[in-house]
Amino acid sequence: MIDPAAIFHTGIAVADMAAAQDFYARSFGVEWAPVHCYRPLPLWIAGEGWREVAIDTVYSRRGPHRLELIQGPKGSFYDPAAMRTATHTGIWVDDVGNEVERLATLGWRVLAAKGSPQERFGNMVYVTDGGPVFELVGRELEPMLTAWFSEA
Template sequence: MIDLQRIHHTGVAVADIEQAQIHFGKALGLKWAPVRRFDPLPFWTPEQGTHEVHVKATYSLGGPNHLELVQGTGPFYDPGRLPDARHIGVWVDDLAAEAQHLLDQGWQVVASGAAPEKGFGLIAYMALPTPGLLVELISADLKPVIDDWLGE
């Protein structure tokens, strides 16, 4: 069962990560972790199957909930597309089991780090069939890497 006490971030797709840092930073008083490039990043979507995307991302510093800004290639990261990539990211200990639990309740996989038949990878974006908020399941295996990135 997903534990919302384990929300790590609220994410938003942006067209220009540097401009978004300035605007969100000023308005919300945020400081940012260094922007990281994932170039290329293995990605899976129902429309394209397994492919590569190019992503730049950062998180606000402080917490416990961070704001994540993501600029990437492909339709999933298009901030003008609805439903867009606004989401909450939640740590889970068994990503495949949590994804299957949601699938069994009628949710859909919108994107993931690997194809569903390969266990979804380390992240899986899940959605109800109706537009709205996405839930990003994040494998707890990534926690040390992200904590290091954020200096936590």
């Protein structure tokens, strides 16, 4: 069962990382961890299969709730103009595959994931009920992300 107290970030797809970092820093006073670049990031997309995308992503340093900015290429899953995940809410879960199965029985559908359905969607999956998008993130990634938040 998903615990709403496990919500840890709001993700925003942006067209210009530097401009977005500056805007949100001025707006909310956030400080940023270093930007990480994934080249490539393999992503399984519902209805399309496996795609490789290049993204830059960054999190605000202070929590427990953080902002995440993601910049991807035009036409990709992370293109803010595509509005698929222009904004999403990230939440820790103990078992991504089990949560996807449970949510599917309630009408949720998978948009994209770090693993295929045969791989039980890996350690990260985007789901929607047709409205908001949630990113379910496996708790096994928490130590890596916690270290990233505190990087200089």
